Amino acid sequence: xxxxxxxxxxxxxxxxxxxxxxxxxxxxxxxxxxxxxxxxxxxxxxxxxxxxxxxxxxxxxxxxxxxxxxxxxxxxxxxxxxxxxxxxxxxxxxxxxxxxxxxxxxxxxxxxxxxxxxxxxxxxxxxxxxxxxxxxxxx
Numbered sequence: 438x439x440x441x442x443x444x445x446x447x448x449x450x451x452x453x454x455x456x457x458x459x460x461x462x463x464x465x466x467x468x469x470x471x472x473x474x475x476x477x478x479x480x481x482x483x484x485x486x487x488x489x490x491x492x493x494x495x496x497x498x499x500x501x502x503x504x505x506x507x508x509x510x511x512x513x514x515x516x517x518x519x520x521x522x523x524x525x526x527x528x529x530x531x532x533x534x535x536x537x538x539x540x541x542x543x544x545x546x547x548x549x550x551x552x553x554x555x556x557x558x559x560x561x562x563x564x565x566x567x568x569x570x571x572x573x574x575x576x
Contacts, residue, residue: 459493518566
């Protein structure tokens with residue numbers, strides 16, 4: 438059974454940023470504001486290889502994103518689950534995140550894996566397995 442309902446999908450698609458949380462064994466959680474794109478049951482975040490959020494996911498295989506609406510009553514929800522770092526076939530995902538960053542009507546032309554690798558780009562892909570802390574909206 439999917440953790441996402443149509444209302445939660447609509448909420449995710451209507452927002453553009455969230456707070457990504459990762460953890461490292463025996464250490465405190467790391468949080469950072471990120472742009473994301475939804476691909477079915479996954480949330481995709483573009484990052485740079487070697488960044489702490491990337492290395493944390495490589496070590497633990499887990500991440501979460503808390504997303505908040507920016508109009509009263511400020512709805513929010515936290516989406517968490519297994520996470521992995523993708524480096525193959527990430528052109529379309531990177532373009533989808535870039536579209537949300539720029540606010541353009543269409544995504545930019547996807548770059549090749551080689552071009553993205555040269556720039557150090559990777560995708561953090563979180564499979565939504567749990568939705569928690571849902572406030573001010575229907576599940």
